[in-house]
Amino acid sequence: MSNFEYKKINIDDDTSPKREDSMGSIKAYSGKVSELLEKVNTGNPLEWHNRSFEQASQCLLTQTVNRILTIRDSALIIHGPVGCAQGSYGYREIYRNVPIQLQRPNFQLNILSSNLTEQDIVFGGEKKLRQAIETSVQRYNPKSIIIATSCASGVMGDDIEGIVESMQPDIEARLIPIHCEGFRSQISQSAFDATAHAIVKYLVKAPEKKQKDLVNIIAPFSVTWADRVELTRLFTKIGLRPRFIPDFASTDELVEISEAAVTAPTCPSYGFYLQNALYEKFGVPFFREPAPLGIEYTEIWFRNIAKYTGKEKEVEELIKEEKAQVLPRLEEFKKTFKGKDSSIFVSAGQARAVFIPKFAAELGMNVAAVNTLELDPFIMEELQSVYEQIGDFEVHASDVQPFEQSHMLNRMKPDLYTGCPFMGLYKRDGSHVRNHSYRSDFSIQSNQFAFKGLLNYGFIIQRALNNPSLNKTLHEKRPTPYKDWWYEQDDILAYARQ
Numbered sequence: 001m002s003n004f005e006y007k008k009i010n011i012d013d014d015t016s017p018k019r020e021d022s023m024g025s026i027k028a029y030s031g032k033v034s035e036l037l038e039k040v041n042t043g044n045p046l047e048w049h050n051r052s053f054e055q056a057s058q059c060l061l062t063q064t065v066n067r068i069l070t071i072r073d074s075a076l077i078i079h080g081p082v083g084c085a086q087g088s089y090g091y092r093e094i095y096r097n098v099p100i101q102l103q104r105p106n107f108q109l110n111i112l113s114s115n116l117t118e119q120d121i122v123f124g125g126e127k128k129l130r131q132a133i134e135t136s137v138q139r140y141n142p143k144s145i146i147i148a149t150s151c152a153s154g155v156m157g158d159d160i161e162g163i164v165e166s167m168q169p170d171i172e173a174r175l176i177p178i179h180c181e182g183f184r185s186q187i188s189q190s191a192f193d194a195t196a197h198a199i200v201k202y203l204v205k206a207p208e209k210k211q212k213d214l215v216n217i218i219a220p221f222s223v224t225w226a227d228r229v230e231l232t233r234l235f236t237k238i239g240l241r242p243r244f245i246p247d248f249a250s251t252d253e254l255v256e257i258s259e260a261a262v263t264a265p266t267c268p269s270y271g272f273y274l275q276n277a278l279y280e281k282f283g284v285p286f287f288r289e290p291a292p293l294g295i296e297y298t299e300i301w302f303r304n305i306a307k308y309t310g311k312e313k314e315v316e317e318l319i320k321e322e323k324a325q326v327l328p329r330l331e332e333f334k335k336t337f338k339g340k341d342s343s344i345f346v347s348a349g350q351a352r353a354v355f356i357p358k359f360a361a362e363l364g365m366n367v368a369a370v371n372t373l374e375l376d377p378f379i380m381e382e383l384q385s386v387y388e389q390i391g392d393f394e395v396h397a398s399d400v401q402p403f404e405q406s407h408m409l410n411r412m413k414p415d416l417y418t419g420c421p422f423m424g425l426y427k428r429d430g431s432h433v434r435n436h437s438y439r440s441d442f443s444i445q446s447n448q449f450a451f452k453g454l455l456n457y458g459f460i461i462q463r464a465l466n467n468p469s470l471n472k473t474l475h476e477k478r479p480t481p482y483k484d485w486w487y488e489q490d491d492i493l494a495y496a497r498q
């Protein structure tokens with residue numbers, strides 16, 4: 001299988017390495033899954049290609065801020081020009097929409113920009129950062145202050161660690177610097193690694209005791225509020241306490257995640273670094289996959305948790321009870337599913353990229369292609385298992401290049417395109433749906449994890465197949481965004497192979 005060699009984390013470093021360096025993750029691939037697997041199975045590394053033209057790329061700072069701004073009792077300083085912080089201002093209102101009756105803590109989200117100007121870029125931004133730290137203490141009295149770096153502070157080489165070291169003795173709040181300069185890596189998952197590195201290095205304390213009923217669940221923002229409510233219900237039934245990290249965890253809760261019985265994933269790629277760092281520094285055990293998506297994977301997920309919490313009996317009981325409720329409804333659903341023999345194009349993060357094809361095949365759909373933002377070498381084993389179960393399909397890795405996906409959709413003409421909510425709509429004559437919602441969505445159908453989540457996801461697919469009218473109207477009424485020349489190209493990676 002994959003020749004991925006894991007390198008241990010050095011938590012004393014200022015930050016985590018970039019994924020393209022440490023793991024050999026790639027951001028450009030196109031071909032059959034069988035060809036991809038043959039290459040890695042014969043010892044070849046995933047091949048790196050730069051694109052000579054990119055329609056979009058991802059900023060590490062934005063990726064980081066999206067994940068950490070919900071850490072409670074903290075203040076987040078975006079150390080850069082004010083424009084780098086523009087995407088973060090609406091979140092307080094968005095998240096406070098979640099009803100308090102649905103276990104939402106009563107939180108404030110405190111976000112500041114150090115407001116670097118052209119003059120600061122010439123003379124350095126350290127004074128502004130010190131000011132921002134002092135202001136956040138006076139204004140919010142937080143328990144932690146997270147400093148997210150930007151391209152500007154990175155280019156100037158501001159000594160963030162030096163500032164933290166010199167100010168920390170006089171400040172009660174924990175200072176947590178995250179190196180997420182926008183340009184630092186071309187693999188967006190590097191942002192999660194940098195965040196995990198900083199949390200474990202600067203915030204998490206050595207365990208004073210073990211909390212045998214505490215389970216860390218690493219939750220990116222695709223874990224919705226409805227997912228949290230459902231997973232919490234299941235954990236409560238078996239006498240365990242889930243702690244979703246880092247989203248919406250309080251500073252105090254994060255401090256003690258070293259005491260958890262196990263760290264469980266909801267996405268193997270997102271949680272990779274945090275799980276390893278917690279294990280290597282504090283001995284917290286973990287398992288990397290599967291994510292609890294679908295019946296089979298959810299069973300395995302809970303059984304894995306049982307191994308570390310001694311809840312084997314309770315978990316078996318839980319599985320029996322939940323399946324007794326869900327399976328008859330699933331069978332009914334399958335009978336009414338009208339998408340049989342339809343084809344599906346899946347664009348998703350790596351957890352869903354292996355789950356959705358299996359589920360779609362189970363519903364009788366043909367899997368045309370799977371697109372992910374990037375490919376991590378360790379995902380190959382799961383892709384192999386999907387390939388063995390459902391046969392060949394195309395794989396495309398593109399760090400947000402809609403023109404490449406548009407080319408594939410135009411060529412393959414799948415009946416259903418299911419994509420990340422932030423990837424937008426494609427002009428095509430077929431159904432279109434988002435895979436998942438965001439963390440503040442508390443509507444019941446936005447729960448896709450665990451047993452009942454499978455039904456919700458099935459209904460979403462069915463609804464999309466039954467009603468393609470929005471896409472059809474757009475297809476008829478709107479001009480195509482690309483010239484015919486692009487669709488006539490044989491190779492969607494034309495710009496990556498030059």
Ligand code: SF4
Pocket residue numbers: 059060061062080083084149150151152181182183
């Ligand atoms: S300047 Fe850099 S850090 Fe700021 S938003 Fe743009 S890419 Fe991100």
